Amino acid sequence: METTTKPARIFVSYSHEDSLWFDADNRRCLIPWLINSLARYNCEWWFDRRGLEAGDVFERRIRDEIEQADIAILLVSQAFLSSTFIRTVELPVIKERTARNELIALPILLEPCLWSKDEFLNSRQMMPGKPTPLVNYVDSEKEWSNVRFQILEEIVGKVEKVHASRKPVPIRPPKPAPPVDPTRIPPPPPPIPWYRRLLIPGILIFLVLTLAIAVPLLLKFTRTASAPQRPTAGELRVFGASRMDFVYVPAGAFTMGSDVRARQFIFSEYPPHKVYLDAYWIGKYEVTNRQFDQFIDASGYPGARRWAAQYKPGIGQEELPVCGISWDDAAAYCRWMGGRLPTEAEWEKAARSTDARTYPWGNDWNIVYTQPRCTAANLADRNTRFTWSDSRVDDGFKGTAPVGSFPQGASPYGVMDMAGNAQEWCADWFEDGYYSHSLAKNPTGPAAGEYRVVRGGSCNSGRDHLASSARGIADKVEMWDTGFRVVIDAAK
Numbered sequence: 001m002e003t004t005t006k007p008a009r010i011f012v013s014y015s016h017e018d019s020l021w022f023d024a025d026n027r028r029c030l031i032p033w034l035i036n037s038l039a040r041y042n043c044e045w046w047f048d049r050r051g052l053e054a055g056d057v058f059e060r061r062i063r064d065e066i067e068q069a070d071i072a073i074l075l076v077s078q079a080f081l082s083s084t085f086i087r088t089v090e091l092p093v094i095k096e097r098t099a100r101n102e103l104i105a106l107p108i109l110l111e112p113c114l115w116s117k118d119e120f121l122n123s124r125q126m127m128p129g130k131p132t133p134l135v136n137y138v139d140s141e142k143e144w145s146n147v148r149f150q151i152l153e154e155i156v157g158k159v160e161k162v163h164a165s166r167k168p169v170p171i172r173p174p175k176p177a178p179p180v181d182p183t184r185i186p187p188p189p190p191p192i193p194w195y196r197r198l199l200i201p202g203i204l205i206f207l208v209l210t211l212a213i214a215v216p217l218l219l220k221f222t223r224t225a226s227a228p229q230r231p232t233a234g235e236l237r238v239f240g241a242s243r244m245d246f247v248y249v250p251a252g253a254f255t256m257g258s259d260v261r262a263r264q265f266i267f268s269e270y271p272p273h274k275v276y277l278d279a280y281w282i283g284k285y286e287v288t289n290r291q292f293d294q295f296i297d298a299s300g301y302p303g304a305r306r307w308a309a310q311y312k313p314g315i316g317q318e319e320l321p322v323c324g325i326s327w328d329d330a331a332a333y334c335r336w337m338g339g340r341l342p343t344e345a346e347w348e349k350a351a352r353s354t355d356a357r358t359y360p361w362g363n364d365w366n367i368v369y370t371q372p373r374c375t376a377a378n379l380a381d382r383n384t385r386f387t388w389s390d391s392r393v394d395d396g397f398k399g400t401a402p403v404g405s406f407p408q409g410a411s412p413y414g415v416m417d418m419a420g421n422a423q424e425w426c427a428d429w430f431e432d433g434y435y436s437h438s439l440a441k442n443p444t445g446p447a448a449g450e451y452r453v454v455r456g457g458s459c460n461s462g463r464d465h466l467a468s469s470a471r472g473i474a475d476k477v478e479m480w481d482t483g484f485r486v487v488i489d490a491a492k
């Protein structure tokens with residue numbers, strides 16, 4: 001019998017002030033590196049990401065996640081120790097479950113702080129091996145690399161322990177069909193009279209003859225009628241159950257990728273290369289909460305649990321981009337709309353068109369410094385408090401903004417919010433180096449992978465992530481700055 005093992009669930013407890021350890025383009029990048037390095041070990045990660053508001057729903061969700069976790073990684077810092085939420089919500093549940101041997105707690109010391117006063121943390125010592133804060137290692141590439149591998153080794157050991165403690169779950173074979181009771185087999189039907197036997201072939205011959213005459217006439221008429229209506233680049237139409245605006249991107253080649261090698265971004269967008277795409281329609285805006293809510297109501301789709309628990313219609317969130325939904329949820333919405341997620345190539349062409357520009361509006365970054373308000377993109381501006389937040393920009397939003405709020409950021413086809421606001425799921429699996437061997441016509445990404453591509457950066461991103469050729473990745477985790485838009489093939 002075939003068996004499978006449940007993934008080991010890893011919960012990360014941390015203070016939002018330590019978000020830079022999650023940032024892929026920061027020197028202190030730890031968590032994304034661990035997620036990437038553990039990709040083959042059958043684990044599922046959960047951490048709340050930036051942007052979730054505190055509240056009852058949030059608290060319940062965190063408790064729920066810790067209850068289901070096998071391993072809890074605690075990123076210990078002064079902010080961690082001072083956080084009321086961590087002290088009163090997260091740590092008590094982690095401690096209880098650890099005491100019952102249901103959870104393995106792995107504290108990692110980020111910076112010098114009074115961790116040893118906490119009995120629970122003290123009894124576990126600080127990874128890796130000795131209580132030296134990670135900030136002491138980050139300045140030396142060699143030492144930082146060594147210490148990250150020590151942490152990885154420690155976590156791999158625990159993940160293997162979790163898997164070893166589990167009995168593999170048998171995959172149930174399909175139920176055999178019930179045996180047929182010979183006494184219940186119905187008697188054979190009475191013979192059909194000759195005139196009824198001729199009736200059906202007669203009707204079929206009539207139908208075939210009618211279609212043979214009518215179809216060519218109809219096709220000729222349709223071609224004549226539709227010829228003058230071929231859409232032009234950037235033309236707007238409304239499609240699908242959500243009655244959503246789409247813009248037309250005509251067939252043709254564009255430059256994908258770039259030769260920028262110094263971008264603070266971990267994945268390669270090199271080399272720039274010509275890609276030909278068939279024509280398609282792409283959502284003018286990111287899909288909104290209101291539109292996603294219509295989908296849940298109309299289809300009874302059972303997924304997107306986290307989003308459903310968080311979204312409250314009627315309090316002004318309707319026109320914000322739907323975020324906190326998984327790639328599968330986004331793909332399900334697209335199917336309901338009669339479309340699909342954009343490929344990475346379609347997304348990039350819709351953002352930068354055919355002149356290899358850097359941003360949807362052109363090559364000049366300085367327009368984000370327009371005073372008094374930036375109207376080009378919603379990014380990590382002065383309303384946010386990340387280490388990479390640009391204090392010279394005021395876009396008016398700390399989190400996501402209603403879709404279409406940044407008219408100066410429209411792409412040449414008129415597609416909105418392609419830089420920032422919500423970063424966006426694409427259809428493709430991610431492969432670093434894919435551009436060196438991808439198809440020149442309608443590429444759809446590698447056949448398989450661990451992560452999906454996300455594009456455009458978000459309201460939590462800095463300049464490098466907002467470039468139209470910058471490539472991001474995400475796994476199945478629902479992130480509160482990640483949404484999507486829909487593509488419909490032009491043939492439809």
Ligand SMILES: [Ca+2]
Pocket residue numbers: 378379380381383384395396397398399459
């Ligand atoms: Ca902003």
Ligand SMILES: [Ca+2]
Pocket residue numbers: 286417418419420421422423424456457
């Ligand atoms: Ca966006």
